[in-house]
Each structure stands twice: as structure tokens, then as C-alpha cells.
Amino acid sequence: MGFFLETLLGxxxxxxxxxxxxxxxxxxxxxxxxxxxAQGSMVLxxxxxxxxxxxxxxxWTGLSNKFLVNALxxxxxxxxxxxxxxxxxxxxxxxxxxxxxxxxxxxxxxxAYFLDGFGQVLFGSDIYKLDVGMPKDPVIVLDKVLPxxxxxxxxxxxxxxxxxxxxxLLAVFFQKTSTGRALxxxxxxxxxxxxxGIRLSRIWxxxxxxxxxxxxxxxxxxxxxxxxxxxxxxxxxxxxxxVILGGLTSVPGxxxxxxxxxxxxxxxxxxxxxYLGGGIEIWFAYVLALLFLLVRPQGLFGEKxxxxx
Amino acid sequence: MLYRENGQFKTxxxxxxxIFPILQDRIGIAIVLLIAFVLVPLTAPEYLLRxxxxxxxxxxxxxxxxxxxxxxCGQISLGTGAFMAVGAYAAYNFQARIDGFPLLLxxxxxxxxxxxxxxxxxxxxxxxxxxxxxxxxxxAQFFVDWAFLRIKWLTNDSTSGSVSVAGLQIFGLRIxxxxxxxxxxxxxxxxxxxxxxxxxxxxxxREWMAIRDMDVAxxxxxxRPMYAKLTAFAVxxxxxxxxxxxxxxxxxxxxxxxxxxxxRSFQLLFMVIIGGLGSIMGSFFGAAFxxxxxxxxxxxxxxxxxxxxxxxxSHLTFMIFGSLxxxxxxxxxxxxxxxxxxxxxxxxxxxxxH
Numbered sequence: 044m045g046f047f048l049e050t051l052l053g054x055x056x057x058x059x060x061x062x063x064x065x066x067x068x069x070x071x072x073x074x075x076x077x078x079x080x081a082q083g084s085m086v087l088x089x090x091x092x093x094x095x096x097x098x099x100x101x102x103w104t105g106l107s108n109k110f111l112v113n114a115l116x117x118x119x120x121x122x123x124x125x126x127x128x129x130x131x132x133x134x135x136x137x138x139x140x141x142x143x144x145x146x147x148x149x150x151x152x153x154x155a156y157f158l159d160g161f162g163q164v165l166f167g168s169d170i171y172k173l174d175v176g177m178p179k180d181p182v183i184v185l186d187k188v189l190p191x192x193x194x195x196x197x198x199x200x201x202x203x204x205x206x207x208x209x210x211x212l213l214a215v216f217f218q219k220t221s222t223g224r225a226l227x228x229x230x231x232x233x234x235x236x237x238x239x240g241i242r243l244s245r246i247w248x249x250x251x252x253x254x255x256x257x258x259x260x261x262x263x264x265x266x267x268x269x270x271x272x273x274x275x276x277x278x279x280x281x282x283x284x285x286v287i288l289g290g291l292t293s294v295p296g297x298x299x300x301x302x303x304x305x306x307x308x309x310x311x312x313x314x315x316x317x318y319l320g321g322g323i324e325i326w327f328a329y330v331l332a333l334l335f336l337l338v339r340p341q342g343l344f345g346e347k348x349x350x351x352x
Numbered sequence: 353m354l355y356r357e358n359g360q361f362k363t364x365x366x367x368x369x370x371i372f373p374i375l376q377d378r379i380g381i382a383i384v385l386l387i388a389f390v391l392v393p394l395t396a397p398e399y400l401l402r403x404x405x406x407x408x409x410x411x412x413x414x415x416x417x418x419x420x421x422x423x424x425c426g427q428i429s430l431g432t433g434a435f436m437a438v439g440a441y442a443a444y445n446f447q448a449r450i451d452g453f454p455l456l457l458x459x460x461x462x463x464x465x466x467x468x469x470x471x472x473x474x475x476x477x478x479x480x481x482x483x484x485x486x487x488x489x490x491x492a493q494f495f496v497d498w499a500f501l502r503i504k505w506l507t508n509d510s511t512s513g514s515v516s517v518a519g520l521q522i523f524g525l526r527i528x529x530x531x532x533x534x535x536x537x538x539x540x541x542x543x544x545x546x547x548x549x550x551x552x553x554x555x556x557x558r559e560w561m562a563i564r565d566m567d568v569a570x571x572x573x574x575x576r577p578m579y580a581k582l583t584a585f586a587v588x589x590x591x592x593x594x595x596x597x598x599x600x601x602x603x604x605x606x607x608x609x610x611x612x613x614x615x616r617s618f619q620l621l622f623m624v625i626i627g628g629l630g631s632i633m634g635s636f637f638g639a640a641f642x643x644x645x646x647x648x649x650x651x652x653x654x655x656x657x658x659x660x661x662x663x664x665x666s667h668l669t670f671m672i673f674g675s676l677x678x679x680x681x682x683x684x685x686x687x688x689x690x691x692x693x694x695x696x697x698x699x700x701x702x703x704x705x706h
Contacts (some may be wrong), residue, residue, distance in 0.1 A: 078486075134678075135678050135682070139681065139682060142681075142685050143685075144482065144483060145422075145428055145625065145629075146681055146685045148483070148486070149621065149622065149625050149681060150677070150678050150681045150682075152622070152674075153673075153674045153675065153676075153677030153681065154674060154678060155674065156671070156673050156674030156677065157670070157671050157674030157675050157678070158674075159667075159670050159674075160668065160669070160670030160671035160672075161667075161671050163667045163670075164664065164667045164668065164671065168663060168667065280614070283487045283490060284487065284490075284491075287483075287484050287487045287488065291483065291484070319502070320502040320503065322501070322502055323498065325494050325497070325498050326491060326495040329488070329491035329494050329495070332487070332488065332491070333476055333480075333488045333491045336476065336479070336480045336484055336488060337479055337480070340479045340480050340481065341484075342484070348481065350567070350568040
């Protein structure tokens, strides 16, 4: 029982992290109808910027306060991601308005290649440590109730907390601010939004910046867990089934989908994996999402797809 | 002035329905084929054959297969690498387990196995559409990657799925030198391209295009979506499977599942989109572009004598590749095939403006 709970909790934590990346996909898809394959590269780029500036800033300015350095590095990384968002809107998406979905998808793949290369040219291609002061030691909880207790990684717990806070923040931003309202209007109907005076190009820059911010958070959390390295950009591939399971257009879908996939992945690896030769984590999420879509083609919370002639 | 159909009157349906109704096109194709079959093997240096032309031919075949699915039937697939892998490993199994199994037959059997897998993963397309389907096809990619790594039976008990073939021969002729390999690939590609061209001109091709343009309307006028979509998946993955088998047998010789990773799928999708969706010719243009571009980019510093660190060079290649893709999509979203047809339109009037 204790072991089952541990697996379950571990799955929930990983799921939360998948949700973070899936969130970036959903935000951009809702606002601009672009399926952003570059999200993973943005995570890598942001994490690289953050890690390297956290390393460089003390040399340049002589700061030694760790918290201050990290906060400054975060700001710099955020500024960089906003510039990236602006450039993407200016140079790529703005020129591809009204193109088919697949052309846009391929364009983001091109952006992904570019960011992967550019990030490593700028910041180097080794494995970098990103230390934001997360505790590494696991703690044992529930040892009164269950024999042996349940082992929980504090780092994962904090990460999940941060992810939850970010989601709440985004929800407030979308529901309560006027920019958020504009974003929702654009998501509902591009033309109607333009007609009432919302500037699409500005909205797209904002959305891509928000996605960049989400990428930074995801990059920090994944980066401090695994180290900042190229494989970070592949984490996005893990988030794709989350996105389609939850529904391409739904923020709650990204969260619930992430949790489902995280838990499903861990439980299946532990309980089914040994019979199949192990390593089924790689495809389990995809097959789960695929089977689910057979029943509900628009995902858990996606808008119902209505075909008209 | 040279390229126009004026005066070429068709007097029967056969003449009207031939693949290349314009005489100049027929002559052009004949010249291209002549160069490809005779001139190139006689004159091309070994490096050109081995490193550029053979991969170009095989990847055009794969792109052709993918173009049938994406360009003609409108079903986006990100699992092409998986179907190539199935073709390669299935062909390998036929070759390794059955003594004296003919090469051509094992390639075709590899294609057939890929067809089965392709149809199995195509079934969801009956319910899932668009981007959802694109992501769902990634399931095929990851599952197949895993299967060839972990299930020992599929790879004839070789460690980490690494297998190799040697001593290729067809009808008693050994295929060893680059020229022979090139001609072998070229013959297969030519046959498949001809077949594909005819398929997409026929009833089934029109059904695919109807499904692509609007599937609800197509089913209203009596096209069976299940039949059309699954045949597209079947034909596409058969061609892709044969291409995969050729890639393993002729180009690589020794390979492991990583040769057919997700990057390969993306690469093929790039070829199809840059070459031109829904164009047989476009698959070749796209393959040429994507095969040659990285080689040129890699060699550019050497040609100009600029010393560049290899790691930096590979990152720069990534950057330039990515930006060129974006640039191309912006300048000509319909691919090189569209440029080609525009050029032909212009040629009809040349040298007059109207």
C-alpha cells in the first residue's frame, strides 16, 4: 500500500510538470491556432539562459547573495523570452497569417531547430547545474498510519506547488485583467476581436511571452531536477499526449491530462512494465491518449468538433 | 516558344489521358531518365553516388509515400520513421530467417508488413482528425522504436536492435559497387513513382483528394471515408516501408532503431511540405533540398577555408536549417512544386508577355 501510494504521488508530481509544458502549448494554440512544436526548445532556451546568467552574474557584478542572483537571472531570462516572442511574431507568424495549420506547425518546427542551435551557440552545450535552492532530500510522511510510511521527495512537492501556483496565477490573469479578457476574446474569434479594436499582433506577442514565462518555470524545475542540457527540449514530446488527452483548447484539460498521464505512466511502468520488458513509459502516454481519443476525439475538455459542409 | 501545347491535337481518349499530355514534357522526362540511368552511373564520382544520390533516391521514395498520405489524403502523420523501421526490420527478418529468400521479395514483404502496421495505426484516423491525429500518430513512432529495442524476437535476438545485411544480390547479380546500388534504387524509385502517379490520377486518388478537401462533403457524395483513408494509409506505408528497407539494406547496411527515430519523421515531413503537398514531383524536389542542404551547410566553411569548431558548426547548421525552413514557408508555402508549375506557365508564353 505504501509503495502504491509512493508511485501514485510520484506520478502526480511528474504529471504536474507535464502539465506545465502542456500549458504552454494550450495557451498558444488557443490564442493563435498554432500548434507550437517549439515549446520544448523554448523550455531549453529559457533554462539555458537562466542557468548561465545565474553563473555569470556573480562574476560580472560581484553579487554573492544567491537569492538576488537567481531573481536577477530570472528577470534577464524573462526579458530574453519576451524578445524571442516578439521576434517570432514579427519574423514568422506575422508573415504566415491565414496559412494552413500544417504550414504553421512546420514553421514552429523550424523555429525549434533555430532555437536549439542558437541557444547552444550563445550559452554553450554542456550540462549546466541550475541551483535555485530546492531541497534534495526526501521525507517520510504518514509513518503513523502505514507501516514504513510513504517516501516523498520534497523537491517534487515544491515543484508541484509552484506549478499549481502558476496555474492559479494564469487563471487570475485570464479571468480578471483586461489583457486576459482580450486574450480570451482573440481565442474565441479572431475576426470579431479585431473588429472591436484588439490588436492581434500585440496579443500574439503577449501570448508567446506568457508561454515563454511558462517555459522558464518549466525549465527551472526540470533543469534543477535533471540539469540543464539538450535533452530538456525533448521533454516537450512527453507533453504532447497530455495536450491532446486534455483537449487542445482547454487549460484545465492540460492540468487534468498531465496528472492522468503522469500517474498512468508511473503505475503502468511499475505494474505492467515488467511483463513487457520495461521502458514502456516512452509510448504508454501516447497509446493512452490515442485510446482515449477514440472515445472522445476532442479530448477531455476540448471544444466539440463540429463538421460542417 | 519552345514549350507550348499549341498544335498538339488529341484525337482519342487514350492520347488525352496520358500522364504527360504535352510532347515537350515527354521529351523532358525521357532526357531526365536517360541522364539518370546512363549518364550518372557512368560519370558520377563515388562520393556523389554514395553520399548524396543514393540517400536522395531512397528518401524521395519515402517522401513520395508520405505525400500520398499527407498531400493527397490530408492525414498528417508524424510516424513515418516508424513505418520505415517496420519495413527495414521486416525485410531483414525475411532475409535472415529464410535461406535464399530473394532480395526483391524481402523488400516487398517488408513493405507489406509496414502496410499492416500502417493500417492498424490508421484506424484511429476514422475518428480523430487534424492535429489530434498528428500527435496520435506519434504513438506509432514511439511504440515501434520501443518494440525494436526491447522485443528481441523482432530483431533476431541481436543486442540493442542493431542488425546488418551483407551480400545483396538480385537475379544472381551482386549489388556491391555504388553504381550498382544507385541503379537498383533508381529502378525501384522509378517504378514506384510511375505507379504512384497513376494511382493519384485514378479513381482512388480522386477519392483521397475529395477526403482531403472536405471529408464530410466527400462522404455525402458517396465516398467511403473508411475505405479512402485506410487505402491511403496502406499505400503510403507500403511505399514508406519499401523505402525503409532500402535505407537499411542499400544505404546503411548496418542499422539500429535510432536510424528511424522521430527526427527522420520530421525530416520527411519537411521534404513533403517544402517540396509541395499533393505533388509527386514535389517529393523529389523536397528530398533533394533536404538532403543537399545539410551537406552544403556542413561543407561551406571548408570551401571558404574558414576554420569552424565542429560543435559550433553543427549548432550553426541547426540554426540555418531552421531559418531556411521558416523562410521557405513564408516565401512559398505551397512548396517548390508550385514554383515549378508557375515556371511552366510562364514558359508557355515566353518570350511574349501575354
